[in-house]
Amino acid sequence: MDFKIKNLAKIFDGKIIGDKELTISGVSSIENANEGDITFLSNKKYSKYLNDTKASAIVIDKSVSIPKSSKKTFLLVKNSYLTFALLLTEVNKKIGIEKIGIENPNFIHKSSKIQQNIYLGAFSYIGENVEIGNKSKIYPYSYIGNNVKIGGNTIVYPGVKIYDNCIIGDHCNIHANSVIGSDGFGFAPNSKNEYTMIPQIGNVIIEDNVSVGSNTVIDRATLDSTIIKKGTKLDNLIQIxxxxxxxxxxxxxxxxxxxxxxxxxxxxxxGGQVGIIGHLKMGDNVKFGAASKVIKSIKQNKTVFGYPSMEKNEFLKSYIIFKKLPEIQEKIKKLESLLKIK
Structure with missing residues (x-):
């Protein structure tokens, strides 16, 4: 897997400081790298490793100062984090095993249409009228329900369940044991305080370039569609x-x-563990701090924290007061004692 750093400089429009003929033989984190490896620095917390890392080359932002005493080779780029991510993508293609073909046993309904160069793992189930695009991969023990459409270059990892009528776009990754299209949580109470299930007859639409993490569940719509639009990235253990x-x-x-x-x-x-109640509308470019609980709609370009969630500056002011509550309580007790209030 050897490659020249000068070739990387051309691909990523970078500038080399150091050995322009350096050959790279591996990639690694800055703290665990060995000689011959290339690593990156995008977080200033790791600057302490610049002098001590054993890496032969470091991808670094153009705005970062390079130690004058360093004998390392540096590749200066506009965005080191993005550059390294793209580099890892290419490395992964080279070291990964390209799976193509249909393994047995499996079930493929005769009405389904499967394009060329796909991979279908053992013990997978393909229902009626399913369409699977070119170069997609369905790993073992996956269930693809009736009338499902899966685009090209999409990967469905082991144990994924995609219910009837769902649509998955191109270049998507659905990670292990996720469920796409299960029933929404809809029940109607009656006069006896019993619950009648509301049939969920819609579907899920996942557009292009979406990533769904392991054990994530996306429920089908009651009517119409639950929609995950293009480019969205979902972590593990999320409920939609x-x-x-x-x-x-x-x-x-x-x-x-x-x-x-x-x-x-x-x-x-x-952020992680954020909870958002139903029937709200969030604007564009909103940031939610971890564990925030959202109970009202939020306009665009806002940052919110807390429970119930509030705008960042309001939250920080409130938090300062919250931290002082024990102190304030003691002062109130002393005042009550002075005033002889019981």
């Missing part, structure tokens, strides 16, 4: 309820839950 719409290029961290019929805007950043 019926009729939710998530905008483009939104990122959601683990253990978040979004209740039914809520709309999330484009380019939102939702």
């Amino acid at each position: 309820a019926h009729n939710v719409i998530i905008g483009e290029n939104t990122v959601i961290a683990a253990q978040a839950g979004i209740s039914g019929s809520t709309t999330i805007g484009n380019n939102n950043l939702i």
Whole structure:
């Protein structure tokens, strides 16, 4: 897997400081690298490793100062984090095993249409009228229900369940044991305080370039569609309820839950364990601090924290007071004692 750093400089429009003929033989983190490896620095917390790392080359932002005494080779780029991510993508293609073909045993309904160069793992089930695009991969023990459409270059990892009528776009990754299209949580109470299930007859639409983490569940709509728009990235262990719409290029961290019929805007950043109640609307470019609990709609370009969630500056002011509550309580007790208030 050897490659020249000068070739990387051409690909990523970077500038080399050091040995322009350096050959790279591996990639690693800055603290665990060995001679011949290339690593990166995008977080200033790791600057302490610049002098001590054994890496032969370091991808670094143009804005970062390089130690004058360093004998390392540096590749200066506009965005070192993105550059290294793209580099890892290419490395992964080279070291990965390209799976093509159909393994047995499996079940493929005769009405389904499967394009060329796909991989279908053992013990997978392909229902009626399924369409699977070119170069997609369905790993073992996956279930693809009736009338499901899967685009090209999409990977469905082991144990994934995709229920009837769902649509998955191109270049998507659905990680192990996720469930796409299960029933929404809809029950109607009657006069006896019993609950009657409301049939969920919609579907889930996942657009292009979406990543769904392991053990994430996306419920089908009661009517119409639950929609995950293009470029969105979902972490592991996320619950997306019926009729939710998530905008483009939104990122959601683990253990978040979004209740039914809520709309999330484009380019939102939702931290871990965030909870959003149903029937709300979030604007574009909203940031949600971890564990925030959202009970009202939020306009675009806001940052919110806390429970119930509030705008960042309001939250910080409130938190300062909250930390002083024990002190304030003691002062109140002393005042009550002085005033002889029981």
